[in-house]
Amino acid sequence: MSDGAAIWADAMIAAALAAIDPAAASVLLRAGAGPVREQWLELLRELTPATTVLRKLPPSISDDRLLGGLDLAATLQAGRPVMQRGLLAELHDGMLIAVMAERIAPSTVAHLTAALDTGMISIERDGLSLRAPARFGLIALDEGIGDEHVSPALADRLACHLDLGMVARADLGESLFTSSDIAAARALLPQVGLSDEAIAALTTTACALGIDSLRAPLLACRIARIAAALDGATDVAESHIACAARLVLAPRATRLPAADDETETNEASEPENDPAENEEDDRSEDGPLEDRVLEAAQAAIPAGLLKRLQEERATRLRSSSASKQGTAQKAPKRGRPIGARRGEWRAGARLNVLETLRAAAPWQPLRRRAQRSGKSGRLIVHKDDIRLTRFKQRSGTTTIFVVDASGSSALQRLAEVKGAVELLLAECYIRRDEVALIAFRGKGAELLLPPTRSLTRAKRSLAALPGGGGTPLSAAIFAATELALAVKAKGQAPTIVLMTDGRANVARDGVGGRSEAEAEALVVARQLALTGIPVVLVDSSPRPQDKAAQLAGAMQARYVALPHADAARLSQAVMAEASRG
Structure with a gap:
């Protein structure tokens, strides 16, 4: 039996176990969309009894739909608080299929893990209280690429872990079980x-x-x-x-x-035993x-x-920071109103009362006639009448300057960097943007100026910037990536401006060696490209260098060769890249 066929045989067993006891035999299925995964899901549906409810869980589900909450339309119509049941309460003794489980929001993961641990859901909100049983099975479909995986807290609570990446269509065999077996x-x-x-x-x-x-x-x-x-x-x-x-x-x-090396050594050194002892060893040879x-x-x-686990452990810190990107900008509650839209009222949305009443007003005679109600004072509002206010909120921009201060060529560029920072700061008072400064020289990189809009602090940091020493380029790129991810986690849009000639001679551990340092810089540059953060690489050498262009290609950055650049041109390049990002 091939490896793919053996994995598929275990996958069929896991499907049967999940059909027997969904809550105890939840499954984490790592597989991309395709015929293999669809065949397994179809097998699961065939084996699951008809009395078991199967529902899908979208990754962007709201807390109100997941747990339950106030039903606004029913409350307005009934004249008293009415609570709607959430998906987990409706799914008691059922099975939940989470699509794109690697993208489930952290708050949803917390609610799922709590329900899986206790078998109950408890809601205290909107002046209402609800406690309902929620014992269910979870099938988490992991479609992540590379080191993108389901939350460890959720994966730890799922019993069977399957990876169908090695299974081909030729390995798919007929089902080993029937519904009567289940x-x-x-x-x-x-x-x-x-x-x-x-x-x-x-x-x-x-x-x-x-x-x-x-x-x-x-x-x-x-x-x-x-x-x-x-x-x-x-x-x-x-x-x-x-x-x-x-x-x-x-x-x-x-x-x-x-490995049990001591057992092998003892077996090689001990003399041959008598027949009675050999018979006793034969009886226990299975161990x-x-x-x-x-x-x-x-x-x-x-x-x-095991090799993949080691690689994931090495990049866990960066991945955990990247997983928080963009959370601060979801469902904004403030900003400039740009109208209303039809939608379901839930936490994080702001009800537009006036537009809701306008939508419900034309239908009042028909609704009263349908309900045979002669009362004219009560407003009958349906779910389709709900209108939510839309907001437009511009996120701030943070420009992170990474300056090579290791040699004379970098020192020649400090005046241009100072001029570009001053030009950007002049716009910050209107745009509410910020700038940061990282300098690298010697054996590492140093954050000279955290994100700020203070012109005085920027000038003081630039004036005190020393020069000379080695070129730890990989340490500078890594420091800029960490700072940019932290800025992005706060809901702002970072842009990195790296001024270098692309030549490195010091690795991140502080050890010299040009070839090793440049190879390490390319690796860190590719990791920066995975974050999607806009980068501008300014070639600070008197003549354009191939190594700087190669580094820009590795980090998917905009390459700008400015042998005789001024601050205005540099500022224009930075603003153009920030707008594109």
Whole structure:
């Protein structure tokens, strides 16, 4: 059996387990949109009983729709507060399919994890209180590219982790189970028992694979029980424990088990035993249950998983900062009103009472006649009448100057940088923009001027800028990226202006070496390009350099060669790039 066929076989088992007990066998499915994922979802729908409700969860769902809240239209019509039930309350004992789960908002992740932990939802808002059961299964479809993944807090609560990236259409086989198998397993599940030996085997395997979450062995125990019920057994056997180790523990592995070198050394050095002892060794050659389960889990670890985990851990800080980008500008509540729109009133939106009344007024005679109500004092408002105020809010701009102060060529450009900063600051009083200054020389980069609109502070920082030393270009790009991400997390639009000739001779660790430093600078430049932050690279050398152009291409920056540039031209280039970004 090929690797893709083996993965698909486990995927079919996971679909059957989710159909038997959705809340205990939730699935994290990493796969792009295509026939393989659609085949698995179709299999899940076929195996799920007709009484189980399946609903989709969009990544941009509002809190009111997810949890519930005040139904404004019904409240206005009834003359008393009316609360609407949210999606989670409607889905009790059902199954939720989260599309593009890697893009779910942090607030939605918090509500989902709380509901998965407690099996309840609790709402205290708008003068109303609601507490309802919400025990459901979650199928999270991860369509992320590269290091874009589902929130770790949500992934930790999903039992089975599947990656169908290696599965081809030729690997898709017929279903191993039928709906009658699912019904029989559901009836048998309460009678299935789990021994202490099985619990110890799964816990030991989790520790050996470096899994630090306590939920993983607990979920593995539940999966082992459901697998036994699917097999028609009332006792969990070794095959069921191995199945749980493959589906739950192996994808969470952070390290490989340590090799038992001492056993091999002892076997090579010890003399041959007598026949009676050899018979006893033959009887126990399979080893304890923990070792066999660990071997099954180790064999199921995807190829290259540990290497990817190390790479993700190295970029976790940058990714966590990038995940917060743009949150400050969603659903603005202030700014310049630009009219009203039809929509559903929820948290974060501002109701336009006047426009709502205007929309409802022409329909009052028909609505009173339909309700056979002779009262003329009550206004009947429907959901379609709700109007929300739209706002337009311009985000501020922060220009981050990154100046090479390592040599004489950089010193020649300081006057131009000072003039450009002064020109930009002159516009900041009107545009409410800010500037920042990072200088790099010697063994690292230094933030001389945090984002500010103070002309005095900018002049003082530029006047005190020293020169000379090595060129730590990669450290400067990394520092500018971190500052730009922090600025973007606050809802502002950053633009980086890097003044350099593209030549580096000091790496981020402070060690010299031109080839290593320039290669590292290209890597950091490509990471900056992934953030989508506008960058202007100003070639500060007397003649345009190929290395500066190559660096600009790596970070997808606008390359500006200004051998005889003045402050006005530099300011125009920066403003044009900021507008484009």
